[in-house]
Amino acid sequence: MTNIKTRELPLHAIAHARAGDKGNVSNISLIAYLPEAYDFLKNEVSEAKVEALFSHLGAGAVKRYALPNLHAFNFVIEDALDGGVNASRSLDRHGKTLSFILLSRLILDIPETLIPQGSPYCDPDFNWR
Amino acid sequence: MDGQVYIANGAGFSGDRFDAAVPLVAHLATCMGPRYLMFEVLAERTIAQAQIAKVKDPGAGYSPYLENYLHPILRDVQKHQIKIVSNMGAANPAAAANHIHRLADEMGLAPFKIAILIGDDVTGYLERQAIMEAETMEGTSLAGRDLCSANAYLGGDAVAKALDTGADIVLVGRTTDSALVLGPLIHEFGWQEEALDKLAAGTICGHLLECGGQVTGAYFADPGFKDVPDLAGVGFPLAEIRSDGQFTITKADGTGGCVTKATVTEQLLYEMHDPSCYVVPDVSADVTSMELIEEAPNRIKVVGIKGHARPEKLKVTVCVDGGYMAEAEMTYAGLNALKRAKLAGEVVLSRMRASGHNADIRMDILGAYSVLDGGRAEQMDGKMLPFDGDYRVRLALISEDRDTAQLLCDELQHLYCSGPAGGGGYRAAVTEQMASASILLDRALIAPHMKAEVIAHD
Structure with missing residues (x-):
């Protein structure tokens, strides 16, 4: 295992996501581009880490659901939407942009083998910061 | 088939x-x-x-x-x-x-x-009181609100x-x-x-x-x-x-x-x-x-x-009146724009407080901290933001009272002549809000009223 090269990268390098809303609850899917990235996400993207990412929004508990067949997860984040679409003062009342908190702000040591071919992240000099 | x-x-x-x-x-x-x-x-x-x-x-x-x-x-x-x-x-x-x-x-x-x-429209056959007093599973409290609609899924x-x-x-x-x-x-x-x-x-x-x-x-x-x-x-x-x-x-x-x-x-x-x-x-x-x-x-x-x-139960969405939302924005660009945008917002906040409006006002600075940051300035800490930039201050509140909502817009507009240097592009809107809640009702209350009707050409 010691010879697998890793790089400090955001989840955006290996996964995609979409946010949905129901009342004041946000749900954000996290889908690995490559099925082999599923186990890495399972080990590294815990409920506690996601809760910390969203705490500044006043978010409460986070529940993670696993869908191994689809190499995907669904995160359900309570109280993340300033009251929900009918009460929020955010420019984005549905919280549709919030999927990019998960993709942009969780920086991990990611094995290079989990980055899909052709991705700009394959280039070690790609400046994503 | x-x-x-x-x-x-x-x-x-x-x-x-x-x-x-x-x-x-x-x-x-x-x-x-x-x-x-x-x-x-x-x-x-x-x-x-x-x-x-x-x-x-x-x-x-x-x-x-x-x-x-x-x-x-x-x-x-x-x-x-x-x-x-x-x-x-x-x-x-x-x-x-x-x-x-x-x-x-x-x-x-x-x-x-x-x-x-x-x-689906349960207001057609259920008492208003039964709807308004039902336990809400999520959403706003219905007590004391004006009912706009209640529809079962x-x-x-x-x-x-x-x-x-x-x-x-x-x-x-x-x-x-x-x-x-x-x-x-x-x-x-x-x-x-x-x-x-x-x-x-x-x-x-x-x-x-x-x-x-x-x-x-x-x-x-x-x-x-x-x-x-x-x-x-x-x-x-x-x-x-x-x-x-x-x-x-x-x-x-x-x-x-x-x-x-x-x-x-x-x-x-x-x-x-x-x-x-x-x-x-x-x-x-x-x-x-x-x-x-x-x-x-x-x-x-x-x-x-x-x-x-x-x-066993069906979800019913209840909509009630939800007050007024005010949103007002102004852009600052070029050198030191972020500090000018921030000062602009602080001027409005201070004038709103001085006129006795303690409504919870959200301040975003688009380009610095906004939708992903919950409008929280501390989220900027440690971020590399351009000194020569393009920033837009946005203030928003929700109030039961239309005048309070309008005042926020007016105060931001006043910045044209009374705010920091170089502000432009004021836009604002006051919009009537609808609040909603979900309640669960027994299927048996709704099923007998569920009917298909053919609408003949008149």
Whole structure:
């Protein structure tokens, strides 16, 4: 295992996501581009880490659901939407942009083998910061 | 029915593209078997707004875009015997049906047989007090508010009953969005209440179709990382459903977008909570053992969906008045723009406090901290932000009182002559708000009022 090269990268390098809303609850899917990235996400993207990412929004508990067949997860984040679409003062009342908190702000040591071919992240000099 | 049923979706929300159904109708015309075109145009708040419109004018209260969606396709739909199922009826399906009759006349078409579904509007048969005092499962507290609307989510069984009248077009008010797909499947295949896996499959098929292009490459593109061909011409989705519940998601030939395992997975989990129990009136669907199979380019087969017993209670969305929202913005650009934008916001906040308005005001600085930051300046800490930049201060509040909302806008406008250097591009709006809550009511309170009616051409 010691010879697998890793790089400090955001989840955006290996996964995609979409946010949905129901009342004041946000749900954000996290889908690995490559099925082999599923186990890495399972080990590294815990409920506690996601809760910390969203705490500044006043978010409460986070529940993670696993869908191994689809190499995907669904995160359900309570109280993340300033009251929900009918009460929020955010420019984005549905919280549709919030999927990019998960993709942009969780920086991990990611094995290079989990980055899909052709991705700009394959280039070690790609400046994503 | 042993063959396949074809269901296409021409709209995923009330403001979706008006021309999306045209290639779908052309495609459906080549399919052998029962063919349906759905339009999903009814958000939670849309029905409350429609209810208010109907109170003001008994002939209103349905989708203002009815003609925009139907005019381009009505002739071909009739020619090829494609049925239409839509929630364009909103708060007034009967008026919507009459509008379609008039439109068909104007277009020189034979009359359509149009059925509507009623019973979702519980204010028609339940006491106001019973609604307002019901326990809310989520959302605003209803106490002391003015009731605008209360609509139960009806299921696929109800939509099927409307189709059982032999209608060419079925117009509903509030049903689950997926019921617009499950209804035709129950009607065609005769799926019974016990056929839980099939009902679940039909529900998930509906869930995948209901947002239109969101399953065919729209709301998906991330250029350079997740590319979508011809997003401008994205083809809306079409499902081929078999009697055993297995189905394939695809789109019309020659359209843009793409149908891949990735697009289908994103839409599958959209607005879903626990993937082992996605609850609709007909069934509780479980997608944890679901599999996606790429049959061919732009053809994804979906198998392995399980169903569990349907819920005893139905969800009812209650909308009440929700005060006023004020949003006001001003841009600062160039050197030291961030500090000037921040000072601008602080001036307004301080003047609002000084005039005794302690409303909770949110301040964002677009370009520095905003939607991902909850409007919290401390989220900027440690961020490298350009000193020579382009920043827009935005203040927002919600108040019961229209004057307070207006004052925030006025104060921001005053910055033109009384704020920091170089502010420009003031925009502001005060909008009336609707608050909502979900309550659960016993099915037995609602079921007896759920009826299909054929609206004859007058």
